[in-house]
Amino acid sequence: MVGKVVVALISLILVAGAVYGIVAGVHKLNHKDDADNLSPQMKLVAAICQPTDYKEACQKSLGSVNSTDDPKEFIKAAILSTMDAVKQSFNLSDSLLVQANNDTRTKMALDDCKDLMDFAVDQLQASITTVGDSNMNTLNNRAYDIRNWLSSVIAYQESCLDGFEDDSPVKIPMHEGMLDARQLTRNALAIVSELSQILSVFGLKMNIPSTSRRLLSSDGYPTWFSNADRRLLAMHSNGIVRPNAVVAKDGSGQFKTISAALASVPKKSNVRYVIYVKAGIYNEYVTVDKTMTNVFMYGDGPRKTIVTGHKSYMDGVTTQDTASFNVLAFGFMAKNMGFSNTAGPERHQAVALRVSAEQASFFNCRMDGFQDTLYTQSLRQFYRNCVISGTVDFIFGDATVVIQNSLIIVRKPMENQQNTVTAHGRAYRYETTGLVIQNCRIVPETKLYPERFTIPTYLGRPWKEYSRTVIMESTLADFIQPAGWMPWAGNFALDTLEYREYANRGPGANTRSRINWKGYRVITNKREALQYSVGAFLKGSDWLPRTGGAYLLGLKY
Secondary structure (H helix, E strand, O other): OOOHHHHHHHHHHHHHHHHHHHHHHHHHHHOHHHHHOOOHHHHHHHHHOOOOOOHHHHHHHHOOOOOOOOHHHHHHHHHHHHHHHHHHHHHHHHHHHHHHOOOHHHHHHHHHHHHHHHHHHHHHHHHHHHHHHOOHHHHHHHHHHHHHHHHHHHHHHHHHHHOOOOOOOOHHHHHHHOHHHHHHHHHHHHHHHOHHHHHHHOOOOOOOOOOOOOOOOOOOOOOOOOHHHHHHHHHHHOOOOOOOEEEOOOOOOOEOOHHHHHOOOOOOOOOOEEEEEOOEEEOOOEEEOOOOOOEEEEEOOOOOEEEEEOOOHHHOOOHHHHOOEEEOOOOOEEEOOEEEEOOOHHHOOOOOEEEEOOOEEEEOOEEEOOOOOEEEEEOEEEEEOOEEEEOEEEEEEOOEEEEEOOEEEEOOOOOOOOEEEEEEOOOOOOOOOEEEEEOOEEEEOOOOOOOOOOOOEEEEOOOOOOOEEEEEOOEEOOOEOOOOOOOOOOOOOOOOOEEEEEOOEOHHHOOOOOOOOOOEEEOOOHHHHHOOOHHHHOOHHHOOOOOOOOOOOOOOO
């Protein structure tokens, strides 16, 4: 992952910025003499900005709000100012192209930033619309959605900066140019995350809805799948689905390529569009762009219908652009498909599947690669009965993800490399994001390497400061190192990460010799473990029923 090696330096810069913002804000508004002279409006602003890290920026962004006692207006102002700053980041990408000279990778990274900032604006607009359309009761109910969207904006900002090489002439200007946007995004997320505290400032109370503990619906599907999608998947299982489009390499369908079939998808549709991809190896680079909403794509099996590519970092390509298959559209579902990147371990970063889509789900699929196989870039995602293989950081990103009932295969890396199954990229403490691996098996690839698998292998390492990964109710083979987890660089993130293990089994699950980082803990309480289940962590009951696939909302044991 390009830019990972400088994450510690960037974190130091962010910490310094945070300290400066807090000190400035405290000096300006929290000094007793100043506070006594504040208007009632400014006292409200100071209270609303209290949970934020960048208080001076927060106060400035809320200063335009006219005298009001409506907390929604302050929240909208915080998000609107963030969107303005993000749009400036979008324009900055264009202005820096001149400095890129003939550096192909830098130009590609700048193009990526434009795309990512465009996605960020979409999420910010959705947040503003939701706040505007809500009363205080419904705003409370939609707070998780807004936090989820704001978390994705942070993921896009981090992905943008990660795309630049250390020696790129535009890395520092881009980082400096995005500073306002990054601070304001974090501020907006902090405000929404502490909504109950904000409402109390206005003399309002927040009624917190109870979380459903129901594990499965009566037909074995999660309760967030719609009835229509349940019927669709049931029909597929019975072999009676009628697709809207058929892809076949031999010409027996309407389309010979997946990309051609996707071009037929109605834009921004709320209705499922079904694409059947017949058996074959599809050597094409596919993007389900953000306009291709609610696509259900299925194949003849994950070893029969395979989308493959071979782009890698060594080809001068940014990490996200190495992906063989990209999912950027809301509500994407895939079943019985394979996604592969055949670049090999010596080519470094080489993504098979990149997913940056809200409520994306994959059933009985394979993702095969080596380093960086599955890029769970942003938003909520669910994987069940899948196979995921790789070497270094091969499940990574800053999405909110649950991988359930799946087989995770660790392959042989280059000489002198150590394997890490995960590298989660949560960059800010209020982000909703994290990676949960539940009821899976983590095993070595013994078929290709029948000799005893002795490569040092770890469950994960912290890519970003607040990396969050939970391994629970899973079987861990004996090749997992006794320490379990490895550091990224020195002491970076060891106190702030959130690594948890719960009710795992197998010889690699013994936690007696695990690392003793402040951010690591073995969960012993089932109630605590439930917060990482599909129902609570993904708010799965809100959307998984629409997919029609099987899932478990709670715990298996």
